């Protein structure tokens with residue numbers, strides 16, 4: 001697997017009301033980083049420092065004003081390239097479809113990639129394995145809206161795991177979890193890194209950050 005490289009990323013949210021772009025502070029300002037495969041890295045910083053924005057830029061869900069993202073030799077210029085090279089985001093607030101079951105949600109990104117029947121069957125198996133890994137195999141038939149916040153968060157993590165990504169970006173993946181499940185999820189993220197992926201985890205949790213191989217700290221959109 002390859003290193004994820006960001007160079008000089010800058011992003012300002014679009015204007016609302018009477019503010020103009022020039023008046024707005026950049027949510028991410030001149031951020032560069034190099035994340036080696038096999039590493040679990042914590043992205044830290046106070047609320048509003050730009051962690052979510054940076055993850056969205058790396059996943060190409062936001063387009064930077066300036067700056068580049070590369071995975072190895074590939075310039076990651078748009079969302080479809082990001083998906084093709086295996087950059088996956090587990091978003092804050094889980095991003096699941098509330099009226100589908102956990103077992104229906106987990107394979108959705110995998111199913112979106114293929115029409116081949118054998119790949120679709122494999123997606124089901126991978127999803128069950130991922131639900132098992134987060135301790136939710138028994139709850140697979142429940143609608144997302146019937147699950148607790150912590151269970152929903154684990155379903156979202158299972159969806160990221162099922163993709164077997166080259167880069168896993170996880171936004172506050174343990175914020176809603178009890179102690180046991182937090183340990184379980186951190187162990188799983190470590191396992192993803194040990195299989196050769198790059199894992200970047202935004203977190204407010206000092207204990208989770210301390211378990212990471214390295215920390216990238218943000219303040220007011222800049223690295224500190």
Ligand SMILES: Nc1ncnc2c1ncn2[C@@H]1O[C@H](COP(=O)(O)OP(=O)(O)OP(=O)(O)O)[C@@H](O)[C@H]1O
Pocket residue numbers: 013014027045046047048049050051052053054
């Ligand atoms: N949709 C938006 N429109 C305008 N400004 C936004 C939007 N989302 C975030 N911001 C602003 O961008 C900055 C960075 O926000 P971001 O959500 O990336 O921070 P964060 O470090 O992830 O915060 P938290 O730890 O609270 O999740 C903040 O000043 C925030 O107010």
